[in-house]
Amino acid sequence: MSEATLRITSHPTREPLPITQTAQMVYSIAEIQAPIQPAPARPMNIAFVIDRSGSMKGIRLIALKEALRRAVDMLDSEDFCSIVTFDDMVDVLVPSQKTADGAHLQNAIGIIEEGGGTMLSLGVSMGLAELEKHAHESFAQRMILIIDGASHNDEQYCADLFAKAAQMGVIIDVLGIGAEWDDLLLLNAVSSTGSPLFSFIMNLPEIEQELVKRVVAAKATAAQNIKAQITCVPGVELQHISRVAPQLVIYRQLKTPEDDSQTLQFGAAAYASRIILLIETMVEPRKAGSFRLAKISAEYMLSDGTLGLQQTDVVVRFSAGVAKRPHTDPLSLYYIQRVNAARIIVRALQEKAPEPVTISEGIVKLFDGEGRELLQMLRSGSVITPETRKKLLLKTSALTLQRPAPVSTEREQADYGNSM
Amino acid sequence: MAIQCDCGFSNADGAYFCESCGQPLTEDSALHVAVRACKVCGAPNMPAADRCAQCGAVLPVVIFREKNESKRGAKSRNRAAKLIVTEDNSIYELSAEKEIIIGRTDTQSQSYPDLDLTLHHGDDGGVSRIHARIWRENGAYFIEDQRSTNNTYVNNQRLEPFHPTALRNGDILRLGKVELVFEYVDSADS
Ligand SMILES: [Zn+2]
Ligand SMILES: [Zn+2]
Numbered sequence: 001m002s003e004a005t006l007r008i009t010s011h012p013t014r015e016p017l018p019i020t021q022t023a024q025m026v027y028s029i030a031e032i033q034a035p036i037q038p039a040p041a042r043p044m045n046i047a048f049v050i051d052r053s054g055s056m057k058g059i060r061l062i063a064l065k066e067a068l069r070r071a072v073d074m075l076d077s078e079d080f081c082s083i084v085t086f087d088d089m090v091d092v093l094v095p096s097q098k099t100a101d102g103a104h105l106q107n108a109i110g111i112i113e114e115g116g117g118t119m120l121s122l123g124v125s126m127g128l129a130e131l132e133k134h135a136h137e138s139f140a141q142r143m144i145l146i147i148d149g150a151s152h153n154d155e156q157y158c159a160d161l162f163a164k165a166a167q168m169g170v171i172i173d174v175l176g177i178g179a180e181w182d183d184l185l186l187l188n189a190v191s192s193t194g195s196p197l198f199s200f201i202m203n204l205p206e207i208e209q210e211l212v213k214r215v216v217a218a219k220a221t222a223a224q225n226i227k228a229q230i231t232c233v234p235g236v237e238l239q240h241i242s243r244v245a246p247q248l249v250i251y252r253q254l255k256t257p258e259d260d261s262q263t264l265q266f267g268a269a270a271y272a273s274r275i276i277l278l279i280e281t282m283v284e285p286r287k288a289g290s291f292r293l294a295k296i297s298a299e300y301m302l303s304d305g306t307l308g309l310q311q312t313d314v315v316v317r318f319s320a321g322v323a324k325r326p327h328t329d330p331l332s333l334y335y336i337q338r339v340n341a342a343r344i345i346v347r348a349l350q351e352k353a354p355e356p357v358t359i360s361e362g363i364v365k366l367f368d369g370e371g372r373e374l375l376q377m378l379r380s381g382s383v384i385t386p387e388t389r390k391k392l393l394l395k396t397s398a399l400t401l402q403r404p405a406p407v408s409t410e411r412e413q414a415d416y417g418n419s420m
Numbered sequence: 421m422a423i424q425c426d427c428g429f430s431n432a433d434g435a436y437f438c439e440s441c442g443q444p445l446t447e448d449s450a451l452h453v454a455v456r457a458c459k460v461c462g463a464p465n466m467p468a469a470d471r472c473a474q475c476g477a478v479l480p481v482v483i484f485r486e487k488n489e490s491k492r493g494a495k496s497r498n499r500a501a502k503l504i505v506t507e508d509n510s511i512y513e514l515s516a517e518k519e520i521i522i523g524r525t526d527t528q529s530q531s532y533p534d535l536d537l538t539l540h541h542g543d544d545g546g547v548s549r550i551h552a553r554i555w556r557e558n559g560a561y562f563i564e565d566q567r568s569t570n571n572t573y574v575n576n577q578r579l580e581p582f583h584p585t586a587l588r589n590g591d592i593l594r595l596g597k598v599e600l601v602f603e604y605v606d607s608a609d610s
Contacts, residue, residue, distance in 0.1 A: 015539075017434075022422075024434035245463060245474060273474060282432060321527065327510055327539050331466050333436065334455045340437040358427045360443035401462035 006223055006269070007033040008298050008310045010279075013332035016319035023282050025239070027336055028314045030277040030296055034222040034269035041303040043078040044218055045138035047096070049127040051147040052085045053118040059204060060148060060177055061114055067208035068109050071144075071215050075099040080138050082130035083108060086123035087115035096130040120151035120185075124161045124172075131170055139303050140221045140268060141170040144214055146207075147186070148177040155185055162189040166265040169225025169301070173214045174198035175207065179387040184350060187250075187393060194226065194267020196247045197397040200390045222271040223308075226300040231261040235284035236293050238262060240343070244335040245276035248400045250346045278335050279314065290317045338399040341366055345396050348378050349389050356381035371395045468509040468601075500605040501561055501587075503554075505540045507599070519555030521566075522595060523548060537598050546570035546596030554587075561587045561602070570596040 010030040017026060048068060056064065068083075075081055082096035083105070094108045127143045135141060143165065151158065165172055172193045174186045179202070186198055196217075199210040232238050241264055243249040251264060269275055281293060294314040301307055328336075341363040348357040357378050364375050374392050377384060384392075422430040429440035437444055455464040456479050463474035470479055501514045512535055514520065523533030524542040531549035536542070548568040555562055565572035567581040573594040579585055587593075591602045 020433050022433055025432045025436075026434060027436075246461075272476060321525065321538065328436070329466070329508055329510060331455050331464060334464055336436050340439070341442050344440070344442050358441040360427075360438065360441045362437070362444055363442040400464065 005035060005302070005308055006226070006298065006300055006310055007031075008228075008296060008312045009033075010296060010312050010314045012293075012314070012316040013336065014328040016317040016321075019288060019318050019320050020285055023237075023284050026236075026281050026283045026293060026316060027332065028279045028281070028293065028316070029332055029335070030228075030279060030312070030314070032226065032228070032266070032269065032275040032277075032298055032310075034271060034273050034275075035302070036272045041221075042139040042305050043076065043080060043098075043137070044140035044142065044221070045080040045096070045131055045134050046075065046140075046142045046144065046215075046218065047082045047084060047127040047130050048072075049123045049143055049145045050083065050085045050112065051087070051118055051120075051123065051149060052112055052114050053087045053149045054114055054116055055118075055149050055178070055180070057114040061112065063204040063207050064146060064177075065109050065112060067211045069106055070208055071211045072099070072105045072109065073102070074212065074215050074219075080134045081105065082127070082133075084123055084126045084130060085112055086119060086126070088117040088119045088122070089115070090119075090122040090126045092126060092130060096133045118147070118149035118151050119154060120147065120182075121154040121157040121161060124158060124165075124189075128161065128165060128168065128170065132168070135168065139301065139305060140218055140224045141168065142214075142218045143170055143172045144175065144211065145172055145186075145189070146175045146177065146211075147181045149180050150182045151185070155182075158185060159188060162192050165189070166192045166194070169227075169265070171195045171218075171224075171267045173218075175201060175210050175214070176390070177201045177204075177207065179385070179390060183386065183390045183393060187346075191249050191251050192265060194243075194249070194265045196249075197394060198390075200394055202387075217270065218268075220270040221268045221303060222273075223300045223302050224268040226266040226269060226275065226298060227263055228266055228277070228296055228298045229261060229263040230279060230294055230296050232281060232294045233292055234260075235286075236260070237282040238279070238294070239282055240278075240280040240339070242278045242280075242339045242342075243275060244278050244339060244400045246270075246273055248338065248342055248397050250342050250397070276335070278332075278339050280339075283316075286318045288318050288320050290315055335400060337362075338366065342396045342399055345375070345378070345392060349384065349392060354381050354383050366399060367395060466509045467511050468504045499559065501556075502603055502605055503535070503593070504601045504603060505537075505598070506592075506601060507540055510540065513605070514554060514556070514561065516556050519553050521550055521553050523551045523566075525549075537595065540598055542596070542598055545598040547598055548596070551595050552593075563587055563593065563602075568595065 010028055013027040077100040079099045080096050081099045083094040085091050085093050131141050172189045173195050174190055176198050190198055201207055266275055292313045292315050297311040299309050359379050364372050374388055423445045424430055425438035425443055427441040429438055431438055435445055458472035458477055460477040461475040465472055503512045520534035522535040524538050524547045525536045526549050537547045550566045551568040552563055552565050552572045562584040564584045565579040565581045572579045574591050587602045589604045593600045
């Protein structure tokens with residue numbers, strides 16, 4: 001049992017902290033380590049929710065069907081699978097059932113036809129209903145949502161459904177085809193359910209690749225429905241929580257700055273992987289000594305169906321003897337910098353009217369050539385096209401992964417830690 | 421005590437980067453952040469890590485060069501070295517020109533060593549205010565205990581006070597209870 005559980009640990013990014021006269025920002029890292037040993041897995045439960053709106057007509061639909069066939073093939077006979085298609089109406093093409101009858105699924109995929117407009121909430125609510133049917137017999141709950149158009153007048157209903165999915169522990173993976181779909185709405189779907197960012201598909205052959213990638217990820221799930229509650233003690237104000245690994249997730253602004261407790265859905269963890277969180281808090285002045293700043297409790301389900309609960313305290317030491325600013329470990333600083341950059345960029349992208357945004361050189365330098373050009377558009381207040389916005393969101397969510405440096409000398413000539 | 425950014429935004433004490441524009445606000449955050457990328461999964465790792473924390477892949481040895489110098493030139497003239505604090509993998513680059521004092525900050529006695537081990541539990545680890553010094557001479561680095569209370573050890577050998585000892589790549593130094601590793605920055609061939 002011990003090796004098949006999650007481990008959660010946390011530490012401040014620097015220690016000791018100076019004693020200040022006014023409140024100070026304190027950054028902490030929490031790590032959730034998934035088990036290495038695969039527990040005997042129960043079947044997973046997957047719903048494919050497909051936009052069949054008129055714009056899918058032709059090669060988009062052909063490529064999609066091909067990809068779906070491949071994805072369905074990868075499922076085990078014990079896995080539950082359903083297929084829901086929607087335009088401004090919704091059909092349950094295949095009700096949730098064991099995948100044993102592969103031919104039936106393949107035939108059903110064959111009869112998908114394009115229809116009218118896009119009404120996203122119809123597809124999502126029906127997909128959730130199908131997943132709910134076998135929620136008790138199965139383990140990983142996934143909705144793979146494939147969409148190519150923007151939904152109209154149901155944004156609020158969609159947001160409610162995403163919240164419901166997060167509550168149920170359903171991860172929503174989004175594959176967007178073309179540039180017309182509503183990335184900001186779906187950013188909410190992926191971040192609130194703990195999915196990595198959406199796939200943005202401009203080249204049709206990529207549909208299959210992306211779909212396969214998502215199914216493979218679902219199969220490698222060691223723990224799912226990982227919910228962490230972060231509760232601050234009095235005098236500590238929770239500012240932001242971000243997931244920085246395995247991939248940066250930009251959570252929506254916390255409800256109010258006064259909320260001292262937040263529960264977030266961090267989705268699933270693959271075997272042996274770790275989820276790393278950056279917790280940013282504002283701390284009222286303290287005396288010298290060690291203090292608990294917050295309590296983190298993580299709830300989750302393991303692949304054998306058992307539930308787990310782990311807790312840890314975020315403890316930090318304050319000391320009067322800190323003459324110089326204490327040293328921050330480089331990895332924490334790396335995360336702090338990128339989360340700060342992501343927050344600034346996402347905020348700018350969410351602005352309705354284009355307006356020049358001040359973005360420091362330091363942020364620009366984190367991006368590759370194309371990213372820098374796109375940021376330049378934000379800085380100058382140019383109109384941001386849906387395609388530009390999607391690209392920037394993707395590049396931003398990849399900030400905590402290191403790109404293979406195009407200028408290799410940049411890293412080789414780096415100032416290495418503390419210079420003296 | 422807010423930190424005012426050039427952009428006009430007022431940031432809370434302790435913030436590293438401006439919340440409005442991202443500009444570094446402290447000396448710390450202005451540093452180029454050096455972490456080691458995993459070639460397999462892309463995850464960043466601590467500079468001293470030898471395995472990826474995210475996927476377990478072995479991290480390759482990274483060759484660091486001095487700015488504006490060819491690799492060869494860097495090796496022969498100015499071989500850089502560093503100390504890694506075992507406990508938290510903090511890295512301190514050693515200067516080739518200037519000797520450094522390792523110890524513990526004490527404002528009362530006005531002791532401000534170059535490398536302050538207070539940050540690495542030097543207090544309870546029995547580090548003296550002026551514990552040891554390290555310098556470079558004829559291409560090699562030397563360490564010398566400064567008659568510290570709890571002694572300096574190299575690979576578990578206690579050093580006599582004020583007796584310089586040459587350091588080799590990978591030597592484990594212990595000052596009181598605080599352990600550090602001495603490494604050349606381009607350690608590929610040493
Ligand atoms: Zn600023
Ligand atoms: Zn890796």
